[in-house]
Amino acid sequence: MIKIYYSHTPFWRAEVLRVSLYISGIPFEDIRISREEFINMIKTGFLPNGKKVPFHQLPVLEIDDKIIGQTGAIARYCGKISNLYSNDDFNAAKIDQIIDTATDITNLVSPTIREKNEQKKIEDRKNLTNKLLPRWFKYLENLLSEENSEWFVENKMTIADIAMWRLLGWLNSGIIDGIPTTIVNDFPKLKKVHYNVHHHPKVKEWMMKTYSKEI
Ligand SMILES: N[C@@H](CCC(=O)N[C@@H](CS)C(=O)NCC(=O)O)C(=O)O
Incomplete structure (x- = not known):
């Protein structure tokens, strides 16, 4: 087990x-x-x-x-x-680069959660909102444009989309003070990935079963 x-x-x-x-x-x-x-x-x-x-x-x-x-x-x-990865080595690496990007973005945000100095925290969050997050979202949006798909790799849902779904869901939830719920709005392809995973029937089922709500 x-x-x-x-x-x-x-x-x-x-x-x-x-x-x-x-x-x-x-x-x-x-x-x-x-x-x-x-x-x-x-x-x-x-x-x-x-x-x-x-x-x-x-x-x-x-x-x-x-x-x-x-x-x-x-x-x-x-x-x-x-069966949510790829058997093709190159496509597997394409999935890996999204997972590694989720880690990089997390590593930008997490220190601001631990920041004790309130003034610095506010400044760091402004920098995330106005500069750092849009920059990374743009890179991801570009990959989706190149892929010409609603999914990051192989035109189907993989762990890359699932990871990004919850990363974006965290960033636009309003739970992180100073990061607005509109943070992903200028990135329609990224929003669509979030939407697609969020509305997958098994994902909805999981959320209701586990958290008694859609998160
Ligand atoms: N490199 C690790 C980082 C995981 C990580 O930072 N986990 C946090 C919880 S979200 C943790 O365990 N933090 C405790 C610590 O780093 O001391 C990974 O990719 O899994």
Whole structure:
């Protein structure tokens, strides 16, 4: 049995794993780690069940008693077994570049969440809203134009679209002070990817089942 360990949030790092397995009907244990367990894991490198976490970070995936870390690696694994990756090496790399971009964008935003200086936080959020996020969204929009598709790769839904769906859903949710809910509005192709995944029947089913609402 596959087990996925992460906090009880629909953040893209975990949701790309959970949703791809769910869509494909692959059973897995969706283990939600409490705040205290998370803090303890960062400090000790161990999960509540005593399993060792390689980089003291979540998500991790457990299979046959073995643990693997790093979102990209786990996403590819889940994508492969869910048939939401690519068998073609070049197209697989195209999927990887989107997952790596989701990581890069996350790494731009996350430090502003940890920022203690309120004035600096406001400035950083302005910079994200006016400069950094639109720049990255434009790069992604360009890729979709080149692809001439409503999906990032192979004209079908892959883990690249699922990761971006939840990353964009986080960024435009209004939950991050200073980043407006309109942040993706100028990028219609990117919005369409979000729309497509969001309206996939199995994704809707997952959201209702797991969060009792569409997130
Ligand atoms: N490189 C890791 C980063 C994962 C990561 O930053 N996870 C956060 C939770 S969203 C975490 O565990 N942070 C604790 C820490 O870095 O100390 C990955 O791609 O999975």
